[in-house]
Amino acid sequence: MGSTIDDVAARAGVSTATVSRALRGMSNVSDQSRRKVLAAAEELGYVVSPSAQALATGRTGMVALILPDFDEWYPSAVLEGAQRRLQSKGFTTLVHSVDYLRGKPHLDLDVGPLRRRVDGVLVISLPLVGSEIVSVQSLGVPVVLVGNANPPLASISVDDVEIGLIATQHLLELGHTVIGHITGALDEVAPSMPAGARLEGWRQAMLEAGQDPDPDLVEHSYFDIGGGHDAMMELLNRRPDVTAVFAAADCIAAGAIRALEERGLGVPGDVSVIGVDGEYPAELLPLTTVVQDPGLQGRMGADSLARMISGGAVSGTQWVHGSLRPGHTTSVPR
Amino acid sequence: MGSTIDDVAARAGVSTATVSRALRGMSNVSDQSRRKVLAAAEELGYVVSPSAQALATGRTGMVALILPDFDEWYPSAVLEGAQRRLQSKGFTTLVHSVDYLRGKPHLDLDVGPLRRRVDGVLVISLPLVGSEIVSVQSLGVPVVLVGNANPPLASISVDDVEIGLIATQHLLELGHTVIGHITGALDEVAPSMPAGARLEGWRQAMLEAGQDPDPDLVEHSYFDIGGGHDAMMELLNRRPDVTAVFAAADCIAAGAIRALEERGLGVPGDVSVIGVDGEYPAELLPLTTVVQDPGLQGRMGADSLARMISGGAVSGTQWVHGSLRPGHTTSVPR
DNA sequence: CTGTTAGCGCTTTCAC
DNA sequence: GTGAAAGCGCTAACAG
Secondary structure, eight states: OOOOHHHHHHHHTSOHHHHHHHHTTOSSSOHHHHHHHHHHHHHHTOOOOHHHHHHHHSOOSEEEEEESOSSSHHHHHHHHHHHHHHHHTTOEEEEEEOOOOTTOSSOOOOOGGGTTTOSEEEEESOOOOHHHHHHHHTTOSOEEEESSOOTTSEEEEEOHHHHHHHHHHHHHHHTOOSEEEEEOOGGGOSTTSHHHHHHHHHHHHHHHTTOOOOGGGEEEOOSSHHHHHHHHHHHHHHOTTOOEEEESSHHHHHHHHHHHHHTTOOTTTTOEEEEEEOOSOTTTOOOEEEEOOHHHHHHHHHHHHHHHHTTOOOOSEEEEOOEEEOOSSOOOOO | OOOOHHHHHHHHTSOHHHHHHHHTTOSSSOHHHHHHHHHHHHHHTOOOOHHHHHHHHSOOSEEEEEESOSSSHHHHHHHHHHHHHHHHTTOEEEEEEOOOOTTOSSOOOOOGGGTTTOSEEEEESOOOOHHHHHHHHTTOSOEEEESSOOTTSEEEEEOHHHHHHHHHHHHHHHTOOSEEEEEOOGGGOSTTSHHHHHHHHHHHHHHHTTOOOOGGGEEEOOSSHHHHHHHHHHHHHHOTTOOEEEESSHHHHHHHHHHHHHTTOOTTTTOEEEEEEOOSOTTTOOOEEEEOOHHHHHHHHHHHHHHHHTTOOOOSEEEEOOEEEOOSSOOOOO
């Protein structure tokens, strides 16, 4: 414990340079030397000092994962996938959380603690604005985004327009025509953000089916159960004729279902509800939903980042597809 | 970007030693020098190199969080609390995941990547056995456990015996006498593990109330909805006379409720069910449960670890208390 | 193939 | 108070 490269060199009877080469598996070392070095290192329980190595090479072997919340479904699932993949590739992962508050236009993203500390950065589920992108890029290392496409940057994102299409088309195919949509809050419906893209998918599907994507059918909501509940109430007040609702997230759908029940409306008997994500186990809430795979997105992000760190070039956005998971909350209209 | 301490020294017209002292707020620096240094550093956008600093001081400013799953409720909530607290204390947090497989006796905890890299370790929700403790301690840095008490080591743990008492006493007070208990799998009921302690709480409460803690009333289950479902079915087969069930976790309780409904039994009309954790929002499942606060436990762990890193001594286990959160799944027996 | 020798950027005695 | 200089442990030319 605490032995240095000099100890190993002395014990193996070679120079430190040879130890360094042997340990890193470089080719220009004789088998005999290599064997001696490996044995000596083993006996001494030697491990290189990451600090010294980083100081000498300029590479730290660490990547930062920047994310808003660990205990929200999407970011934590992406984190899981990305962290494990990076760990298995030999990277040490370092997490950095930022406060992402509703309605607050800019997040206080302080990358100071990451400076000179990481070889790359994975930004998870954070819609960066211009100045924040500049700040992250000022670290001078490769950056990959997961969960938000942002054209010039390498990113992994689910195809949210497609998700909106899938969900809405499912309801249309069942025979619904008056299909409401509960989307995100007003500051979350930019076309580049998930909620905005899902809204666009709803609109396209309605138009393609010859239905009217009446703005009256769209309600805004926070991404949580309470928000979905309140939005559904509003929607019912304005359009009591809806027979189906496409909620932009499962938690919104859960709240909507609750509101419908409070109003004495059965799901799916009176109103069908479909969500997005696959957040809840079917045993808990048998929701019909369009599932996405956040773990996969995390792994893809990790792969892209690793490639960029080793000098490869990675092009724009890689799109991931969602797919319909049937549940018991949608049916033909009554 | 990329400026070193020498650049700052040159620009400020002082030696590197003075820059180092000034930047770290040491007292033996004249106000004038300090001002010049601070200005120069600011202008150059200078940040110390963590690697160089670590190499020179032996301290890295990083702590490792070791945990099994990010997307399970408890560990991810502890992670959230601990990470934020450590970050605000100026530590960089590094996460290290280990595979914790059901039934597998030992987890392959490889601390190699952490060696010489961290100033301390927080182990979250991982029941370490002897050899694993040795391995973690071989890192030569302070260690704090969260979620499992392990006497010689500093740890934060919820008082699970008390939780078992609270839950069972709630049912007893409602008038139930035949109270079943669904605990963890057979390899999870050691007294030092959460499930084992909660089981002990049930037993004590039953005895104190003059009821028989008949082993027939205890069923084993995996900590998930499916496990709770199957265990409840078994329990009903063996003891159709139960009027109340204390489930060792909310997910087990959710499965149990589902099983009861399948058998045509109403909750709480025919059978009362109480869980532990506070995992589900009440809007999703209005479960009566004994809540614990994992975020708090994470923050406490972070505080203890920080204290130990700065040389303080921290004694054994700090106990955290759970509390009853009333829901709509318990009532007086029919 | 292998050893020597500069650094990498910072902290820390030890003198002044 | 301040500076000079010796490391911290490793890598990367550069000779041989």
